[in-house]
Amino acid sequence: MGVKERKERDRQEMRETILQSAHQLFVDKGFDDVSIRNIAEAIEYSPATIYLYFKDKNEIFYALHGEAFKRFNEFMGVLATIKDPFKRLIKMGELYMEFTFKFPQYYDIMFIMQAPMDCDKNSEEWKEGESAHCQLENVVKECQGHNYFKNKDYKTLSFLIWSTMHGMCSLALRDRLKIYEEAERSKMIDKSFKMFKQILSDL
Amino acid sequence: MGVKERKERDRQEMRETILQSAHQLFVDKGFDDVSIRNIAEAIEYSPATIYLYFKDKNEIFYALHGEAFKRFNEFMGVLATIKDPFKRLIKMGELYMEFTFKFPQYYDIMFIMQAPMDCDKNSEEWKEGESAHCQLENVVKECQGHNYFKNKDYKTLSFLIWSTMHGMCSLALRDRLKIYEEAERSKMIDKSFKMFKQILSDL
DNA sequence: TTATTAAAATGAACACTGTTTAGTAAATTT
DNA sequence: AAATTTACTAAACAGTGTTCATTTTAATAA
Missing domain, CATH: 1.10.357.10 (Tetracycline Repressor, domain 2)
Structure with missing residues (x-):
């Protein structure tokens, strides 16, 4: 019955993955010069996916x-x-x-x-x-x-x-x-x- | 033969017009929140015209x-x-x-x-x-x-x-x-x- | 005055942006 | 195996700065 728990872990993991990629890009180029699409590309997901983990x-x-x-x-x-x-x-x-x-x-x-x-x-x-x-x-x-x-x-x-x-x-x-x-x-x-x-x- | 001179004056006048509209918009909304299209609309010219008077x-x-x-x-x-x-x-x-x-x-x-x-x-x-x-x-x-x-x-x-x-x-x-x-x-x-x-x- | 040339202005496009939504695919539950 | 929930994405929306071929307007020459 640890499915929900695992899902929650997966969710946090995904958040982390996004954040790590975003982080690297931001450190390199600065906040304004990094787009959601850039981050999406880096983690090999569609841009829309980002919005499932972050409001904006x-x-x-x-x-x-x-x-x-x-x-x-x-x-x-x-x-x-x-x-x-x-x-x-x-x-x-x-x-x-x-x-x-x-x-x-x-x-x-x-x-x-x-x-x-x-x-x-x-x-x-x-x-x-x-x-x-x-x-x-x-x-x-x-x-x-x-x-x-x-x-x-x-x-x-x-x-x-x-x-x-x-x-x-x-x-x-x-x-x-x-x-x-x-x-x-x-x-x-x-x-x-x-x-x-x-x-x-x-x- | 003051045609060239007048044209140059017109040019400067247009630059001024653009700048004045831009100025007002920028004071109200800030630089990043004002677009070339906003300025163009304010002076009732097409966006492309701005680029005849300002490089970017x-x-x-x-x-x-x-x-x-x-x-x-x-x-x-x-x-x-x-x-x-x-x-x-x-x-x-x-x-x-x-x-x-x-x-x-x-x-x-x-x-x-x-x-x-x-x-x-x-x-x-x-x-x-x-x-x-x-x-x-x-x-x-x-x-x-x-x-x-x-x-x-x-x-x-x-x-x-x-x-x-x-x-x-x-x-x-x-x-x-x-x-x-x-x-x-x-x-x-x-x-x-x-x-x-x-x-x-x-x- | 008309034809030609030069200048000025623009519509439409390009390559982007953040964000939303409808629809698909996969995983989980019944 | 069917139904349901979850995860994901393609496509679109409305916007951005900028460029360029095309058209309109104005100045000059015939």
Whole structure:
């Protein structure tokens, strides 16, 4: 009588297969440049089949959104080894940048792309995103226990830090640094991050 | 014998007509949600006609990109009345935010949208963009004459300031503040901008 | 004024897109 | 073996950016 169970497993397996193919394609080409037909071709099913497992392209977006955050959190795993909270915060910024330029398509889906962000706050995907943000707030709060960021609201400061990092990364990713000469352009991010570190340490 | 001249004028006029219709549509619906056919319908010409005046949709993007920066610079016009450079810098930030949320489609095209940014650096459009950035660097430099930002490279700091503003604005615009409760969400931008002002003044 | 030439505008098509639906084939239950 | 449920797909719909052969319009020459 395990038929229903097996069917359910098959269903999840199919969902996984679709997601894996979609994932690979998206990482290679970006969300907008991958069509349902592309995914269908990759898994050797008809396009209509995709719609038996996902409501629409946006639902695939959500799934990959969660996947991206999962990888992001894994990427941040190294932080656990750093005791000093301020050093950990700085390393966090460095990893943030590294992740951005290593996996631009992830970053895009996580923070830049327009998409109906009205997704379920109890979903697995959402929790991965929340966890990432929580880690930032926690490390900032922890810094305050080490005499950093005196008289600053940790939530507000966390958002400000995130904004700064996101600002630098997204401007670079979206090619808005062409106002700078080729030579200084490549150093701009490094220099401003260095200055940012300085500012934070003096805060 | 002014036939050629008139024809050239007609040509420019038609370009303007197309651009004006495109502009209105883009402001209302955003770049991606406006099709060549929409524009064609608005000006009561066939879609193919658009292509006699613009190479492709991207060329229209460039034109609007320039237009957006022009309006941005106009919007920043008030700054001229502010003598104190630091106050001017702060006002600049306030106006930046106001512009962002008043004209989200402009902001999108200026700083967020993916597009081949390999446009002509001598074009009118580009100069408008450069002028905006130049104004920021100038005001930061001027601040240094008033004992602000000691021992800081003004170019790097300018980029850092821009990044912070862009980070806050673009995260808000792209609905990435849903991690915060409804109540605090609306205040988040204000609070973090306030903190940012504080940090800058202590720099 | 008419015929010729040049310019401007377009209808129709191409190759795509996301998505829906009606109908087929296969697996499961009766 | 027949009936029913499930899984899948071909074909279509309405849209996209873009191109091109053809027609309409305007300017020039006879």
